[in-house]
Amino acid sequence: MTRRRAFTIAVQGLGGVAGAAIVLPAVGFAVAPIFHRGKERWEAVGALDDFVVDTYRQVVFTETEGIGDAGKTTAYVRKGAKQLGENPKEFIAVSNRCAHLGCPVRFVEAAGNFICPCHGGVYDFEGKRIGGPPVRPLDHFQTRTRNGQVEVGPRYSVTNQLEPVRARDPGQFTGGVWEYLYPPRPDTFPPPSG
Amino acid sequence: MKLDSLIPAPLRKPAKPGQGNGAKGPAPADLKTAPPQRPSDAQRLGGRAKDAPADVLAWVDQRTAASGFLTGMLFRKVPKGTNWFYTLGSATLFAFIVQAVTGVFLAMFYTPSTTQAYASISHINNDVFLGQFVHGMHKWGSSVMVILVFLHMGRTFFFGAYKYPRELNWVIGVVLLILTMTMAFTGYLLPFDQRSFWASVVGININGTGPILGPYLSDFLRAGPELGATTLARFYSIHMLLVPGAIIALIGAHLYLVVKLGTTAPPWLHAEKPKVAVPASPLEAGANGEDGGRP
Numbered sequence: 001m002t003r004r005r006a007f008t009i010a011v012q013g014l015g016g017v018a019g020a021a022i023v024l025p026a027v028g029f030a031v032a033p034i035f036h037r038g039k040e041r042w043e044a045v046g047a048l049d050d051f052v053v054d055t056y057r058q059v060v061f062t063e064t065e066g067i068g069d070a071g072k073t074t075a076y077v078r079k080g081a082k083q084l085g086e087n088p089k090e091f092i093a094v095s096n097r098c099a100h101l102g103c104p105v106r107f108v109e110a111a112g113n114f115i116c117p118c119h120g121g122v123y124d125f126e127g128k129r130i131g132g133p134p135v136r137p138l139d140h141f142q143t144r145t146r147n148g149q150v151e152v153g154p155r156y157s158v159t160n161q162l163e164p165v166r167a168r169d170p171g172q173f174t175g176g177v178w179e180y181l182y183p184p185r186p187d188t189f190p191p192p193s194g
Numbered sequence: 195m196k197l198d199s200l201i202p203a204p205l206r207k208p209a210k211p212g213q214g215n216g217a218k219g220p221a222p223a224d225l226k227t228a229p230p231q232r233p234s235d236a237q238r239l240g241g242r243a244k245d246a247p248a249d250v251l252a253w254v255d256q257r258t259a260a261s262g263f264l265t266g267m268l269f270r271k272v273p274k275g276t277n278w279f280y281t282l283g284s285a286t287l288f289a290f291i292v293q294a295v296t297g298v299f300l301a302m303f304y305t306p307s308t309t310q311a312y313a314s315i316s317h318i319n320n321d322v323f324l325g326q327f328v329h330g331m332h333k334w335g336s337s338v339m340v341i342l343v344f345l346h347m348g349r350t351f352f353f354g355a356y357k358y359p360r361e362l363n364w365v366i367g368v369v370l371l372i373l374t375m376t377m378a379f380t381g382y383l384l385p386f387d388q389r390s391f392w393a394s395v396v397g398i399n400i401n402g403t404g405p406i407l408g409p410y411l412s413d414f415l416r417a418g419p420e421l422g423a424t425t426l427a428r429f430y431s432i433h434m435l436l437v438p439g440a441i442i443a444l445i446g447a448h449l450y451l452v453v454k455l456g457t458t459a460p461p462w463l464h465a466e467k468p469k470v471a472v473p474a475s476p477l478e479a480g481a482n483g484e485d486g487g488r489p
Contacts, residue, residue: 033417033424034410064420067308070391071422101396118396167419169402169412181405187419 037187041065044149045077051091051150053079056107059093061152073097075141075152076107076114084126093152094127095139102170105138114138126162136174137162142192154189164191202251204261207269266453273459279353280457282346287445289339293377296332297434304384306430308423311386336378343374355458363451366444373441380433386426394429395421 045059056076064071074096080086094114098105103118113130114123122131127138137160142153157168159175166184168174173182201207233241255261272280303322305314318325347367350356356364383394398421402412417424 031414034413036418038418064418064422067423070308070386071420102399103392103396169409170399171403172409182409183406185409185413185419187413 033187035186037189040154040189042144042146042151042153044146044151045075045093046150048145048148048150051077051079053081053088055109056094058096058107059152063155074104077143077150077152091143091145091150093141093143095141095155097139097170099129099134099136099138099157099170100132127158128160128162135171136160136168139167140164142189156189156191166191203248204251204255205264205268207265270453270456272457273463275460275463276457277460279349279460282342282349283452286339286342286346289335289342290441290445292335293332293339294438296328296335297438299328300332301434306384306427308386308426311384311426315385315387336381340374340378343371347371352461353458354461360451360455360458363448363455366448366451370441370444370448373437373444376437377433377441380429380437383426383429384433391421394425 041062043061045061046057051057056078058074059077060072060074062071063073075093076096077091077093080088080090080092082088086092096104096106096114098116098118098121100116100119100121103116105114105116105121105123107114112125114127116122116132116134120132121129121134123134123138124130127140129135129137137158139155139157141155144151144153155167156164157166157174158164161175163175165174165179167188168182168184172178300318303314303318303325305311315329318329320326350364350367379394379397382397383390398412398415401415402408404411413419415425415428416422417428
Protein backbone atom coordinates (compact mmCIF):
# COMPACT_ATOMS: atom_id res chain seq x y z
CA MET A 1 0.00 0.00 0.00
CA THR A 2 1.32 3.39 -0.97
CA ARG A 3 1.19 6.45 1.27
CA ARG A 4 -1.21 8.14 -1.19
CA ARG A 5 -3.58 5.16 -1.15
CA ALA A 6 -3.51 4.91 2.66
CA PHE A 7 -4.45 8.59 2.94
CA THR A 8 -7.24 8.18 0.36
CA ILE A 9 -8.78 5.30 2.29
CA ALA A 10 -8.38 7.11 5.62
CA VAL A 11 -10.05 10.29 4.32
CA GLN A 12 -12.87 8.35 2.70
CA GLY A 13 -13.39 6.42 5.94
CA LEU A 14 -13.50 9.65 7.96
CA GLY A 15 -15.97 11.10 5.48
CA GLY A 16 -18.14 8.02 5.85
CA VAL A 17 -18.10 8.28 9.63
CA ALA A 18 -18.96 11.98 9.48
CA GLY A 19 -21.79 11.29 7.02
CA ALA A 20 -23.18 8.46 9.15
CA ALA A 21 -23.02 10.66 12.24
CA ILE A 22 -25.43 13.05 10.51
CA VAL A 23 -27.64 10.66 8.56
CA LEU A 24 -28.22 7.89 11.13
CA PRO A 25 -29.67 10.10 13.90
CA ALA A 26 -31.87 11.88 11.34
CA VAL A 27 -33.22 8.59 9.98
CA GLY A 28 -33.65 7.22 13.51
CA PHE A 29 -35.58 10.35 14.39
CA ALA A 30 -37.91 9.80 11.46
CA VAL A 31 -38.55 6.09 12.04
CA ALA A 32 -38.62 6.17 15.87
CA PRO A 33 -42.45 6.38 16.09
CA ILE A 34 -42.67 2.87 14.60
CA PHE A 35 -41.14 1.46 17.79
CA HIS A 36 -42.89 3.69 20.29
CA ARG A 37 -45.90 2.22 22.08
CA GLY A 38 -48.11 4.84 23.69
CA LYS A 39 -49.78 4.61 27.07
CA GLU A 40 -52.65 2.17 27.40
CA ARG A 41 -55.83 4.19 27.36
CA TRP A 42 -59.19 3.27 28.89
CA GLU A 43 -62.31 5.35 28.61
CA ALA A 44 -65.74 4.89 30.19
CA VAL A 45 -68.46 4.78 27.54
CA GLY A 46 -71.61 4.11 29.55
CA ALA A 47 -73.27 2.34 32.47
CA LEU A 48 -73.59 -1.44 32.49
CA ASP A 49 -77.36 -1.22 31.92
CA ASP A 50 -76.92 0.88 28.78
CA PHE A 51 -75.93 -2.15 26.75
CA VAL A 52 -78.06 -5.13 25.73
CA VAL A 53 -77.44 -8.53 24.19
CA ASP A 54 -79.36 -8.40 20.93
CA THR A 55 -78.22 -5.10 19.44
CA TYR A 56 -75.32 -2.70 19.46
CA ARG A 57 -75.05 0.74 20.95
CA GLN A 58 -72.79 3.23 19.22
CA VAL A 59 -70.17 4.92 21.43
CA VAL A 60 -67.58 7.53 20.50
CA PHE A 61 -64.33 7.81 22.41
CA THR A 62 -60.82 9.18 21.99
CA GLU A 63 -58.27 6.80 20.50
CA THR A 64 -55.52 9.35 19.73
CA GLU A 65 -55.06 12.25 22.09
CA GLY A 66 -54.16 15.80 21.17
CA ILE A 67 -55.74 16.15 17.75
CA GLY A 68 -59.30 16.95 18.70
CA ASP A 69 -62.18 15.28 16.90
CA ALA A 70 -59.85 13.66 14.36
CA GLY A 71 -58.50 11.43 17.15
CA LYS A 72 -61.92 10.05 18.05
CA THR A 73 -63.18 6.68 16.93
CA THR A 74 -66.45 4.83 17.05
CA ALA A 75 -67.21 1.41 18.51
CA TYR A 76 -70.38 -0.67 18.63
CA VAL A 77 -70.85 -2.16 22.09
CA ARG A 78 -73.18 -4.93 23.32
CA LYS A 79 -73.37 -7.45 26.11
CA GLY A 80 -71.90 -10.90 25.57
CA ALA A 81 -74.45 -13.41 24.26
CA LYS A 82 -74.61 -16.95 25.66
CA GLN A 83 -75.91 -18.42 22.40
CA LEU A 84 -72.81 -17.06 20.62
CA GLY A 85 -70.53 -18.73 23.17
CA GLU A 86 -69.63 -15.48 24.91
CA ASN A 87 -69.43 -14.68 28.60
CA PRO A 88 -72.69 -12.83 29.43
CA LYS A 89 -70.88 -10.75 32.04
CA GLU A 90 -68.48 -9.34 29.47
CA PHE A 91 -69.01 -6.67 26.87
CA ILE A 92 -68.16 -6.84 23.19
CA ALA A 93 -66.83 -3.64 21.54
CA VAL A 94 -66.58 -3.85 17.75
CA SER A 95 -64.61 -1.17 15.94
CA ASN A 96 -66.33 0.67 13.11
CA ARG A 97 -63.08 0.68 11.10
CA CYS A 98 -63.60 -1.41 7.98
CA ALA A 99 -61.07 -4.24 7.64
CA HIS A 100 -60.75 -3.49 3.93
CA LEU A 101 -59.16 -0.02 3.87
CA GLY A 102 -60.34 1.71 7.02
CA CYS A 103 -63.57 3.47 6.08
CA PRO A 104 -66.17 3.81 8.85
CA VAL A 105 -68.78 1.03 8.77
CA ARG A 106 -72.31 1.43 10.08
CA PHE A 107 -74.44 -1.10 11.96
CA VAL A 108 -77.72 -1.45 10.09
CA GLU A 109 -80.24 -2.61 12.66
CA ALA A 110 -82.84 -3.88 10.17
CA ALA A 111 -80.30 -6.15 8.47
CA GLY A 112 -78.33 -6.96 11.61
CA ASN A 113 -75.18 -6.35 9.57
CA PHE A 114 -72.29 -3.89 9.48
CA ILE A 115 -72.09 -2.21 6.06
CA CYS A 116 -69.21 -0.16 4.69
CA PRO A 117 -70.09 2.82 2.45
CA CYS A 118 -66.81 2.92 0.51
CA HIS A 119 -66.44 -0.40 -1.29
CA GLY A 120 -69.38 -2.48 -0.13
CA GLY A 121 -67.90 -4.60 2.65
CA VAL A 122 -70.56 -6.43 4.72
CA TYR A 123 -70.09 -8.07 8.15
CA ASP A 124 -72.51 -10.14 10.18
CA PHE A 125 -73.72 -9.45 13.72
CA GLU A 126 -70.48 -10.74 15.24
CA GLY A 127 -68.37 -8.65 12.84
CA LYS A 128 -67.38 -11.60 10.62
CA ARG A 129 -67.03 -10.78 6.95
CA ILE A 130 -69.92 -12.05 4.83
CA GLY A 131 -69.44 -10.02 1.67
CA GLY A 132 -67.33 -7.51 -0.25
CA PRO A 133 -63.58 -6.95 -0.26
CA PRO A 134 -62.61 -7.00 3.47
CA VAL A 135 -59.90 -9.51 4.35
CA ARG A 136 -60.84 -10.31 7.96
CA PRO A 137 -63.52 -9.59 10.58
CA LEU A 138 -63.93 -6.16 12.15
CA ASP A 139 -61.44 -5.23 14.88
CA HIS A 140 -62.45 -5.27 18.54
CA PHE A 141 -61.57 -3.15 21.53
CA GLN A 142 -60.72 -4.59 24.92
CA THR A 143 -63.45 -3.99 27.50
CA ARG A 144 -63.64 -4.05 31.29
CA THR A 145 -66.05 -2.85 33.97
CA ARG A 146 -65.05 -0.29 36.58
CA ASN A 147 -67.37 1.41 39.09
CA GLY A 148 -70.51 0.33 37.26
CA GLN A 149 -69.16 1.70 33.97
CA VAL A 150 -68.14 -0.11 30.81
CA GLU A 151 -64.66 0.96 29.73
CA VAL A 152 -63.07 0.39 26.33
CA GLY A 153 -59.33 0.04 25.92
CA PRO A 154 -56.75 -0.85 23.27
CA ARG A 155 -57.71 -2.14 19.84
CA TYR A 156 -57.03 -5.72 18.78
CA SER A 157 -57.71 -7.64 15.61
CA VAL A 158 -59.28 -11.07 15.29
CA THR A 159 -58.90 -14.03 12.97
CA ASN A 160 -61.78 -15.43 10.93
CA GLN A 161 -62.54 -17.68 13.93
CA LEU A 162 -62.65 -14.54 16.14
CA GLU A 163 -59.47 -15.48 18.01
CA PRO A 164 -57.79 -12.31 19.30
CA VAL A 165 -54.45 -11.28 17.77
CA ARG A 166 -52.36 -8.10 17.86
CA ALA A 167 -53.98 -5.14 16.12
CA ARG A 168 -53.36 -5.01 12.39
CA ASP A 169 -54.04 -2.25 9.90
CA PRO A 170 -56.99 -2.63 7.58
CA GLY A 171 -56.22 -4.62 4.46
CA GLN A 172 -53.96 -7.07 6.29
CA PHE A 173 -54.97 -10.70 6.73
CA THR A 174 -54.86 -12.40 10.15
CA GLY A 175 -54.29 -15.96 11.30
CA GLY A 176 -52.10 -18.76 9.99
CA VAL A 177 -49.19 -17.81 7.76
CA TRP A 178 -50.49 -14.25 7.52
CA GLU A 179 -49.30 -13.66 11.08
CA TYR A 180 -45.78 -13.82 9.61
CA LEU A 181 -46.45 -12.06 6.29
CA TYR A 182 -48.07 -9.16 8.17
CA PRO A 183 -45.94 -9.10 11.34
CA PRO A 184 -47.44 -7.37 14.38
CA ARG A 185 -46.17 -3.81 14.78
CA PRO A 186 -44.22 -2.90 17.92
CA ASP A 187 -46.54 0.02 18.70
CA THR A 188 -49.62 -2.16 19.17
CA PHE A 189 -50.77 -3.75 22.43
CA PRO A 190 -50.84 -7.50 23.11
CA PRO A 191 -54.32 -8.99 22.58
CA PRO A 192 -56.42 -10.05 25.57
CA SER A 193 -55.65 -13.63 26.58
CA GLY A 194 -58.43 -16.15 25.98
CA MET B 195 -32.91 39.15 -39.32
CA LYS B 196 -35.19 41.09 -36.99
CA LEU B 197 -35.32 38.31 -34.40
CA ASP B 198 -31.55 38.30 -34.17
CA SER B 199 -31.47 41.87 -32.89
CA LEU B 200 -33.71 40.88 -29.98
CA ILE B 201 -31.40 38.10 -28.83
CA PRO B 202 -28.44 39.37 -26.77
CA ALA B 203 -25.15 39.17 -28.65
CA PRO B 204 -23.59 36.37 -26.55
CA LEU B 205 -26.60 34.12 -27.17
CA ARG B 206 -26.97 34.99 -30.86
CA LYS B 207 -26.43 32.20 -33.31
CA PRO B 208 -23.06 32.88 -34.90
CA ALA B 209 -23.22 34.03 -38.56
CA LYS B 210 -21.81 31.72 -41.12
CA PRO B 211 -18.30 32.61 -42.24
CA GLY B 212 -18.15 35.01 -45.27
CA GLN B 213 -21.62 36.48 -44.61
CA GLY B 214 -20.57 39.85 -43.02
CA ASN B 215 -19.41 42.85 -45.04
CA GLY B 216 -17.17 44.64 -42.53
CA ALA B 217 -18.28 46.07 -39.20
CA LYS B 218 -18.51 49.75 -40.23
CA GLY B 219 -19.33 49.47 -43.91
CA PRO B 220 -17.01 50.46 -46.77
CA ALA B 221 -14.28 53.06 -46.10
CA PRO B 222 -14.93 56.69 -47.33
CA ALA B 223 -13.43 57.50 -50.71
CA ASP B 224 -11.72 60.75 -49.68
CA LEU B 225 -11.08 61.72 -46.05
CA LYS B 226 -10.60 65.45 -46.93
CA THR B 227 -13.82 66.15 -48.82
CA ALA B 228 -15.95 63.72 -46.84
CA PRO B 229 -14.51 63.31 -43.35
CA PRO B 230 -16.21 60.67 -41.22
CA GLN B 231 -18.99 62.12 -39.05
CA ARG B 232 -18.21 62.09 -35.35
CA PRO B 233 -21.28 61.00 -33.36
CA SER B 234 -22.64 63.52 -30.85
CA ASP B 235 -22.35 62.87 -27.09
CA ALA B 236 -26.05 62.06 -26.94
CA GLN B 237 -25.67 59.54 -29.72
CA ARG B 238 -22.67 57.94 -28.06
CA LEU B 239 -24.33 57.75 -24.65
CA GLY B 240 -27.50 56.43 -26.21
CA GLY B 241 -25.53 53.77 -27.99
CA ARG B 242 -23.81 52.79 -24.76
CA ALA B 243 -27.12 52.64 -22.92
CA LYS B 244 -28.50 50.42 -25.67
CA ASP B 245 -25.50 48.12 -25.29
CA ALA B 246 -25.76 47.95 -21.50
CA PRO B 247 -27.85 44.76 -21.28
CA ALA B 248 -25.60 43.00 -23.75
CA ASP B 249 -22.55 44.27 -21.84
CA VAL B 250 -23.91 42.85 -18.59
CA LEU B 251 -24.53 39.53 -20.26
CA ALA B 252 -21.06 39.63 -21.78
CA TRP B 253 -19.58 40.38 -18.33
CA VAL B 254 -21.33 37.31 -16.90
CA ASP B 255 -20.48 35.22 -19.92
CA GLN B 256 -16.79 36.09 -19.73
CA ARG B 257 -16.73 34.77 -16.16
CA THR B 258 -18.94 31.67 -16.60
CA ALA B 259 -18.56 30.73 -20.28
CA ALA B 260 -22.30 30.00 -20.12
CA SER B 261 -23.00 31.09 -23.69
CA GLY B 262 -21.24 28.10 -25.18
CA PHE B 263 -23.38 25.76 -23.12
CA LEU B 264 -26.58 27.74 -23.76
CA THR B 265 -25.94 27.99 -27.52
CA GLY B 266 -25.34 24.27 -27.66
CA MET B 267 -28.50 23.57 -25.67
CA LEU B 268 -30.87 26.08 -27.30
CA PHE B 269 -29.72 25.61 -30.89
CA ARG B 270 -29.25 21.86 -30.77
CA LYS B 271 -30.42 19.92 -33.76
CA VAL B 272 -33.74 18.08 -33.53
CA PRO B 273 -34.69 15.25 -35.85
CA LYS B 274 -37.04 15.61 -38.79
CA GLY B 275 -40.65 14.93 -37.91
CA THR B 276 -40.45 16.50 -34.45
CA ASN B 277 -44.05 17.47 -33.63
CA TRP B 278 -46.33 18.74 -30.90
CA PHE B 279 -46.16 15.44 -29.00
CA TYR B 280 -42.56 16.33 -28.19
CA THR B 281 -43.74 19.29 -26.07
CA LEU B 282 -45.40 17.12 -23.41
CA GLY B 283 -42.19 16.95 -21.36
CA SER B 284 -41.83 20.72 -21.36
CA ALA B 285 -45.52 21.00 -20.50
CA THR B 286 -44.94 18.74 -17.49
CA LEU B 287 -41.99 20.89 -16.44
CA PHE B 288 -44.19 23.97 -16.74
CA ALA B 289 -46.87 22.30 -14.60
CA PHE B 290 -44.21 21.51 -11.97
CA ILE B 291 -43.03 25.13 -11.96
CA VAL B 292 -46.63 26.32 -11.48
CA GLN B 293 -46.98 23.88 -8.55
CA ALA B 294 -43.71 25.09 -7.03
CA VAL B 295 -44.59 28.79 -7.30
CA THR B 296 -48.20 28.47 -6.07
CA GLY B 297 -47.04 26.07 -3.36
CA VAL B 298 -44.55 28.57 -2.00
CA PHE B 299 -47.28 31.21 -1.74
CA LEU B 300 -49.79 28.80 -0.19
CA ALA B 301 -47.17 27.90 2.45
CA MET B 302 -47.17 31.56 3.52
CA PHE B 303 -50.76 31.17 4.77
CA TYR B 304 -51.06 27.47 5.59
CA THR B 305 -50.69 26.06 9.12
CA PRO B 306 -49.76 22.37 9.28
CA SER B 307 -51.53 21.69 12.55
CA THR B 308 -54.47 19.32 12.96
CA THR B 309 -56.46 21.95 14.82
CA GLN B 310 -55.68 24.85 12.45
CA ALA B 311 -55.04 23.32 9.01
CA TYR B 312 -58.68 23.32 7.91
CA ALA B 313 -59.22 26.84 9.23
CA SER B 314 -56.11 28.13 7.46
CA ILE B 315 -57.30 26.66 4.16
CA SER B 316 -60.71 28.27 4.69
CA HIS B 317 -58.90 31.52 5.41
CA ILE B 318 -56.93 31.21 2.15
CA ASN B 319 -60.09 30.46 0.17
CA ASN B 320 -62.39 33.03 1.72
CA ASP B 321 -60.32 35.93 3.04
CA VAL B 322 -56.97 36.16 1.29
CA PHE B 323 -56.87 38.28 -1.90
CA LEU B 324 -56.88 35.85 -4.88
CA GLY B 325 -56.42 33.05 -2.33
CA GLN B 326 -59.05 30.80 -3.87
CA PHE B 327 -57.44 31.33 -7.28
CA VAL B 328 -53.92 30.40 -6.14
CA HIS B 329 -55.24 27.45 -4.12
CA GLY B 330 -57.26 26.36 -7.14
CA MET B 331 -54.23 26.59 -9.39
CA HIS B 332 -52.32 24.34 -6.99
CA LYS B 333 -55.20 21.91 -6.54
CA TRP B 334 -56.15 21.55 -10.21
CA GLY B 335 -52.55 21.94 -11.36
CA SER B 336 -51.63 18.79 -9.45
CA SER B 337 -54.10 16.78 -11.52
CA VAL B 338 -52.85 18.47 -14.69
CA MET B 339 -49.29 17.52 -13.80
CA VAL B 340 -50.16 13.87 -13.17
CA ILE B 341 -52.06 13.70 -16.48
CA LEU B 342 -49.19 15.35 -18.39
CA VAL B 343 -46.66 12.98 -16.82
CA PHE B 344 -48.64 10.01 -18.13
CA LEU B 345 -49.11 11.55 -21.60
CA HIS B 346 -45.37 12.28 -21.76
CA MET B 347 -44.67 8.70 -20.67
CA GLY B 348 -47.06 7.39 -23.31
CA ARG B 349 -45.37 9.45 -26.03
CA THR B 350 -41.96 8.12 -24.99
CA PHE B 351 -43.26 4.56 -24.96
CA PHE B 352 -45.16 4.60 -28.24
CA PHE B 353 -42.37 6.45 -30.10
CA GLY B 354 -39.84 3.92 -28.79
CA ALA B 355 -37.82 6.77 -27.29
CA TYR B 356 -36.92 4.69 -24.22
CA LYS B 357 -34.58 2.40 -26.21
CA TYR B 358 -30.80 2.47 -26.30
CA PRO B 359 -29.11 4.79 -25.40
CA ARG B 360 -31.98 6.43 -23.50
CA GLU B 361 -32.87 3.64 -21.01
CA LEU B 362 -31.42 5.52 -18.06
CA ASN B 363 -33.59 8.53 -18.85
CA TRP B 364 -36.64 6.24 -18.82
CA VAL B 365 -35.59 4.97 -15.39
CA ILE B 366 -35.16 8.52 -14.10
CA GLY B 367 -38.57 9.34 -15.58
CA VAL B 368 -40.19 6.45 -13.72
CA VAL B 369 -38.65 7.67 -10.44
CA LEU B 370 -40.04 11.14 -11.25
CA LEU B 371 -43.46 9.54 -11.84
CA ILE B 372 -43.31 7.87 -8.41
CA LEU B 373 -42.24 11.14 -6.79
CA THR B 374 -45.09 12.96 -8.52
CA MET B 375 -47.55 10.41 -7.15
CA THR B 376 -45.98 10.88 -3.70
CA MET B 377 -46.58 14.62 -4.04
CA ALA B 378 -50.21 14.04 -5.01
CA PHE B 379 -50.71 11.60 -2.11
CA THR B 380 -49.07 13.74 0.59
CA GLY B 381 -50.69 16.95 -0.68
CA TYR B 382 -54.15 15.44 -0.51
CA LEU B 383 -54.09 15.25 3.30
CA LEU B 384 -53.07 18.87 3.86
CA PRO B 385 -56.53 20.57 3.71
CA PHE B 386 -57.47 18.14 6.53
CA ASP B 387 -61.16 17.97 5.72
CA GLN B 388 -63.23 14.79 5.86
CA ARG B 389 -62.41 13.79 2.31
CA SER B 390 -58.65 14.28 2.60
CA PHE B 391 -58.58 12.59 6.02
CA TRP B 392 -60.35 9.42 4.88
CA ALA B 393 -58.58 9.31 1.53
CA SER B 394 -55.26 9.39 3.40
CA VAL B 395 -56.46 6.68 5.80
CA VAL B 396 -57.31 4.49 2.81
CA GLY B 397 -54.06 5.36 1.01
CA ILE B 398 -51.91 4.59 4.05
CA ASN B 399 -53.75 1.30 4.57
CA ILE B 400 -53.11 0.35 0.94
CA ASN B 401 -49.40 0.93 1.65
CA GLY B 402 -49.80 -1.35 4.68
CA THR B 403 -51.01 -4.29 2.59
CA GLY B 404 -47.50 -4.97 1.25
CA PRO B 405 -46.26 -8.17 2.89
CA ILE B 406 -43.67 -8.06 5.71
CA LEU B 407 -42.60 -4.43 5.26
CA GLY B 408 -46.11 -3.04 4.70
CA PRO B 409 -47.13 -2.72 8.36
CA TYR B 410 -43.92 -0.82 9.15
CA LEU B 411 -44.34 1.41 6.10
CA SER B 412 -47.84 2.45 7.13
CA ASP B 413 -46.57 3.07 10.67
CA PHE B 414 -43.78 5.23 9.25
CA LEU B 415 -46.23 7.26 7.16
CA ARG B 416 -48.55 7.82 10.13
CA ALA B 417 -45.71 8.22 12.65
CA GLY B 418 -47.65 5.90 14.96
CA PRO B 419 -50.53 3.44 15.08
CA GLU B 420 -53.20 6.01 14.18
CA LEU B 421 -53.38 8.97 11.81
CA GLY B 422 -52.68 11.98 14.02
CA ALA B 423 -51.00 15.32 14.51
CA THR B 424 -47.55 14.01 13.62
CA THR B 425 -48.93 12.46 10.43
CA LEU B 426 -49.96 15.86 9.10
CA ALA B 427 -46.59 17.45 9.99
CA ARG B 428 -44.81 14.51 8.40
CA PHE B 429 -46.84 14.69 5.18
CA TYR B 430 -46.29 18.45 5.05
CA SER B 431 -42.53 18.04 5.40
CA ILE B 432 -42.42 15.31 2.74
CA HIS B 433 -44.70 17.36 0.48
CA MET B 434 -42.80 20.64 0.57
CA LEU B 435 -39.19 19.77 1.41
CA LEU B 436 -38.15 16.19 0.75
CA VAL B 437 -39.88 15.30 -2.52
CA PRO B 438 -39.65 18.70 -4.30
CA GLY B 439 -35.89 18.70 -3.72
CA ALA B 440 -35.59 15.22 -5.18
CA ILE B 441 -37.82 16.17 -8.13
CA ILE B 442 -35.76 19.26 -8.95
CA ALA B 443 -32.51 17.27 -8.83
CA LEU B 444 -33.92 14.49 -11.03
CA ILE B 445 -35.44 16.94 -13.53
CA GLY B 446 -31.91 18.36 -13.87
CA ALA B 447 -30.53 14.89 -14.62
CA HIS B 448 -33.48 14.16 -16.96
CA LEU B 449 -32.91 17.34 -18.99
CA TYR B 450 -29.14 16.84 -19.07
CA LEU B 451 -29.62 13.44 -20.69
CA VAL B 452 -32.19 14.82 -23.15
CA VAL B 453 -29.71 17.48 -24.31
CA LYS B 454 -26.77 15.10 -24.22
CA LEU B 455 -28.42 12.27 -26.17
CA GLY B 456 -30.82 14.28 -28.33
CA THR B 457 -34.39 13.31 -29.13
CA THR B 458 -35.59 10.52 -31.39
CA ALA B 459 -37.39 10.87 -34.70
CA PRO B 460 -40.96 9.58 -34.74
CA PRO B 461 -41.11 5.88 -35.58
CA TRP B 462 -42.88 6.45 -38.92
CA LEU B 463 -39.78 8.20 -40.31
CA HIS B 464 -36.96 5.88 -41.33
CA ALA B 465 -33.31 6.84 -41.25
CA GLU B 466 -32.14 8.42 -44.52
CA LYS B 467 -30.02 6.26 -46.77
CA PRO B 468 -26.49 7.57 -47.14
CA LYS B 469 -26.14 9.69 -50.31
CA VAL B 470 -22.87 8.02 -51.30
CA ALA B 471 -23.02 4.29 -51.46
CA VAL B 472 -20.37 2.76 -49.23
CA PRO B 473 -18.70 -0.35 -50.59
CA ALA B 474 -18.98 -3.32 -48.27
CA SER B 475 -15.29 -4.04 -48.84
CA PRO B 476 -12.57 -2.55 -51.06
CA LEU B 477 -12.19 -5.89 -52.76
CA GLU B 478 -15.87 -6.01 -53.72
CA ALA B 479 -15.73 -2.43 -55.00
CA GLY B 480 -12.82 -3.29 -57.27
CA ALA B 481 -14.50 -6.38 -58.60
CA ASN B 482 -17.84 -4.82 -59.48
CA GLY B 483 -16.75 -1.47 -60.84
CA GLU B 484 -17.65 2.11 -59.83
CA ASP B 485 -21.04 1.54 -58.26
CA GLY B 486 -19.35 -0.17 -55.30
CA GLY B 487 -21.11 -3.45 -55.89
CA ARG B 488 -24.40 -2.26 -54.36
CA PRO B 489 -27.64 -2.97 -56.16
